[in-house]
Amino acid sequence: MRLRFNHIITLLIAATLCIASADAASKRRTQQRDIKKVRAEQQANKKAIKETSQKITVNTRETKRQLSQLQALEGEIAEKNREIGAMRVDIDSIDGGIARVNDSIGSIEKRFDVMRANYAAQLRQVQRSRGAMNAMSFLFSSESFGTAWQRVRYMRQVNKWRGRNARRMKAMGDSLAERRRQLDTLMSSRRTAMARLSLAQKQLQGKQQDTDKLVASLKAQGSSLRAVLKEKEQKQRQLDSELEKLIAEEQRREEQRRREEAKKAAAAKAKAEKEAAAKAKAEKAAGKSTETAKSGTTAPKTAPAKSKKEAPTAVADADRALTGSFESNKGRLLFPVAGRYRVVRGFGRQKHPELEHVETENSGIDIEALGGGSARAVFEGRVSEIFRQPGYNTIVMVRHGNFLTIYANIDKLSVKKGDTVKAGQTIGTIFADPDEDGRLILHFELRKERTKLNPLLWVK
Numbered sequence: 001m002r003l004r005f006n007h008i009i010t011l012l013i014a015a016t017l018c019i020a021s022a023d024a025a026s027k028r029r030t031q032q033r034d035i036k037k038v039r040a041e042q043q044a045n046k047k048a049i050k051e052t053s054q055k056i057t058v059n060t061r062e063t064k065r066q067l068s069q070l071q072a073l074e075g076e077i078a079e080k081n082r083e084i085g086a087m088r089v090d091i092d093s094i095d096g097g098i099a100r101v102n103d104s105i106g107s108i109e110k111r112f113d114v115m116r117a118n119y120a121a122q123l124r125q126v127q128r129s130r131g132a133m134n135a136m137s138f139l140f141s142s143e144s145f146g147t148a149w150q151r152v153r154y155m156r157q158v159n160k161w162r163g164r165n166a167r168r169m170k171a172m173g174d175s176l177a178e179r180r181r182q183l184d185t186l187m188s189s190r191r192t193a194m195a196r197l198s199l200a201q202k203q204l205q206g207k208q209q210d211t212d213k214l215v216a217s218l219k220a221q222g223s224s225l226r227a228v229l230k231e232k233e234q235k236q237r238q239l240d241s242e243l244e245k246l247i248a249e250e251q252r253r254e255e256q257r258r259r260e261e262a263k264k265a266a267a268a269k270a271k272a273e274k275e276a277a278a279k280a281k282a283e284k285a286a287g288k289s290t291e292t293a294k295s296g297t298t299a300p301k302t303a304p305a306k307s308k309k310e311a312p313t314a315v316a317d318a319d320r321a322l323t324g325s326f327e328s329n330k331g332r333l334l335f336p337v338a339g340r341y342r343v344v345r346g347f348g349r350q351k352h353p354e355l356e357h358v359e360t361e362n363s364g365i366d367i368e369a370l371g372g373g374s375a376r377a378v379f380e381g382r383v384s385e386i387f388r389q390p391g392y393n394t395i396v397m398v399r400h401g402n403f404l405t406i407y408a409n410i411d412k413l414s415v416k417k418g419d420t421v422k423a424g425q426t427i428g429t430i431f432a433d434p435d436e437d438g439r440l441i442l443h444f445e446l447r448k449e450r451t452k453l454n455p456l457l458w459v460k
Contacts, residue, residue: 063228066218068436073211075344075368080204087197094190101183108176115172119165233361235391240363243406246385246397247450326379326400333378333459334423336407336444337430339371344441347454364406364445365455373440374414375407375427378459383419392443393431408443409433 326333335341345366349359369375381400388394392408398421411431415421430440446455 063218065435065437067228068433068439070211070215070218071344071366072342072368072439073207075342077204077207077211079342080200080207084197084200084204087193087200091190091193091197094186094193098183098186098190101179101186105176105179105183108172108179112169112172112176115165115169119169229360232391235389236361236363239389239392239395239408242387242389243397243445243447244450246387247404247447250384250399251449326403329379330458331460334376335367335459336375336378336405336455337367337369337372337442338374338376338424339369341370342368343456344368347452347456363452364408364443367442367444369430369440369442373430373432375410375430375442375444377421377423377425377427378405379423381405381421383415383417383421386413386415386417394428396427398427402448404445404447404449406443406445406447408445409441 343365345360345362347362347365349361375396377398379400381398383396384399384404385397386394389408394410394413395406395408396410396413396415398405398407407427409431410428413428414426415428421427430442432438432440444455446453446458
């Protein structure tokens with residue numbers, strides 16, 4: 001009985017151990033599943049985050065591309081509107097020419113009709129005075145030689161009169177024919193101009209439809225559009241801030257240079273005056289001052305006066321000549337790109353032409369180069385700064401006296417800091433942005449020191 005009880009106890013202990021072992025194994029398996037699940041969820045989250053990030057990047061890039069397309073379309077529409085306006089002016093001019101030629105034709109036709117009627121009436125009168133006789137009969141039927149001679153003179157006058165009238169009528173007919181040819185040419189030109197106008201209007205309508213689609217797409221993007229516009233504004237502010245800092249530093253250096261030059265000039269003047277005084281004193285002591293006064297030569301006294309005039313005048317003339325030359329060419333300065341171009345963003349704060357409640361601020365103008373990929377100096381000057389800025393690539397600042405021109409979005413440079421450039425000299429190639437379909441957009445600014453100016457009032 002005792003043995004049986006011990007056996008039962010042993011079996012219970014074994015069963016308990018088995019259950020505990022099974023529970024431990026089950027717990028380990030559960031933990032392993034939990035770890036795998038957590039790791040799977042982490043991987044899924046990482047993948048989702050990556051995909052979301054990629055979508056945001058793609059959406060942002062697409063928004064930038066569509067904004068760039070919209071900007072290009074707006075420039076094309078503005079250009080097409082100018083073209084249509086010019087065509088309408090040409091057509092109005094042609095219509096005016098047609099009206100004048102028609103009036104001229106009507107006037108000539110009236111005069112021609114009157115001339116023919118008068119000529120016919122006068123011919124009938126001549127024929128009545130001679131009766132039914134021809135010229136020979138009229139001549140030989142004269143009663144005397146005197147009468148015959150009078151009739152000869154009369155016949156000559158009639159022939160001259162006929163010749164004059166024939167020539168006048170021919171000239172008037174030629175003039176009428178020429179006017180009609182002019183009218184035909186003008187009408188042909190008008191038909192051609194109207195066909196061009198119709199084509200331009202259709203192209204404009206197509207571009208406006210494309211613009212409407214882009215605007216609708218951009219409006220649908222919402223937050224992405226706001227983010228891109230905010231980024232552009234931030235980059236513009238960063239560029240303004242950097243330019244302000246550089247210009248201020250340059251002004252400080254320029255003031256310091258002028259003070260140093262003024263000190264040097266004052267020191268040179270004091271030295272010259274001191275030397276002149278010492279020389280005059282020495283000459284006086286040697287008894288030469290009286291002789292010098294008699295001869296009228298006062299070289300020691302004129303030398304300081306010459307030094308007093310030349311030092312400041314040379315600097316002032318150089319500044320005035322450079323600044324004056326730049327200012328005097330206002331409205332005639334070279335355009336910063338050669339060949340065909342399109343201004344895609346104007347100067348200052350302005351409402352977006354298509355996107356409601358969107359305003360843009362531009363410290364210069366944005367130019368799409370259509371005739372070549374290089375930026376050029378608008379006037380002679382000195383390269384005072386070259387630096388890089390996010391969104392604008394390389395920026396080159398050229399000083400023209402008190403004026404500055406800034407060329408941004410340069411890719412490959414053709415100048416270096418300190419270079420003197422001539423008007424029309426290449427600054428560098430314009431960066432072709434792949435996010436903007438490879439368009440060549442030059443950002444150009446013009447300032448009088450820190451004051452921003454509208455470049456379109458200066459360049460041509």
